[in-house]
Amino acid sequence: QLQLQESGPGLVKPSETLSLTCTVSGGSIGSSSYYWGWIRQPPGKGLECIGNIYYSGSTYYNPSLKSRVTISVDTSKNQFSLKLSSVTAADTAVYYCARHRSSGWSPYYFDYWGQGTLVTVSS
Amino acid sequence: EIVMTQSPATLSVSPGERATLSCRASQSVSSNLAWYQQKPGQAPRLLIYGASTRATGIPARFSGSGSGTEFTLTITSLHSEDFAVYYCQQYNIWPPWTFGQGTKVEIK
Numbered sequence: 001q002l003q004l005q006e007s008g009p010g011l012v013k014p015s016e017t018l019s020l021t022c023t024v025s026g027g028s029i030g031s032s033s034y035y036w037g038w039i040r041q042p043p044g045k046g047l048e049c050i051g052n053i054y055y056s057g058s059t060y061y062n063p064s065l066k067s068r069v070t071i072s073v074d075t076s077k078n079q080f081s082l083k084l085s086s087v088t089a090a091d092t093a094v095y096y097c098a099r100h101r102s103s104g105w106s107p108y109y110f111d112y113w114g115q116g117t118l119v120t121v122s123s
Numbered sequence: 124e125i126v127m128t129q130s131p132a133t134l135s136v137s138p139g140e141r142a143t144l145s146c147r148a149s150q151s152v153s154s155n156l157a158w159y160q161q162k163p164g165q166a167p168r169l170l171i172y173g174a175s176t177r178a179t180g181i182p183a184r185f186s187g188s189g190s191g192t193e194f195t196l197t198i199t200s201l202h203s204e205d206f207a208v209y210y211c212q213q214y215n216i217w218p219p220w221t222f223g224q225g226t227k228v229e230i231k
Binding site: 108114 | 124155157159165166167168169172178210212214217218219220221222223224225
């Protein structure tokens with residue numbers, strides 16, 4: 001059974017960089033049918049897709065966050081990571097990693113999710 | 124960016140009854156639509172993709188329909204474990220992949 005697990009600091013200071021890692025187990029991040037994505041959910045609010053990455057390193061980012069986001073992959077560790085720079089209180093959210101089912105170069109829907117990790121931006 | 128609008132925001136239903144949830148896209152997304160269920164403190168779970176195909180392990184009481192801009196998720200005979208928030212998500216035009224704001228199905 002595929003499992004995803006987010007890890008990283010739960011508290012980040014304003015203007016600093018949020019860094020999270022997702023470790024994939026029970027399957028290979030190098031599978032050709034999937035991208036690997038990050039989604040966030042502010043407390044009590046809806047879901048926002050941040051972006052995703054293919055095992056080759058190809059990425060797609062949400063245009064609204066593109067200037068601040070970097071997603072990278074480490075196939076040797078079966079991990080992918082998120083960096084979000086210049087954070088503010090508005091970036092406080094539960095951050096999920098998820099498998100993004102794709103067809104060719106087109107990512108579609110998210111079929112496996114991590115449990116999520118709350119990141120609070122506060123001084 | 125495609126805007127997804129769900130209605131109603133909250134749906135009060137008695138156990139055993141039928142729930143009908145709506146999702147509207149700001150422009151056509153063909154059948155490239157998924158539905159998710161989220162319970163408090165949990166990650167979303169994929170229910171439906173391709174507008175009407177149930178994901179692995181999803182009970183037959185969940186069904187999806189629609190295409191273009193109008194979609195429906197129907198839950199026949201609500202079970203206690205079905206009370207949750209439901210989200211639609213389009214994957215026709217991206218980035219970004221966009222979600223609706225959610226419909227909360229609560230016990231009447």
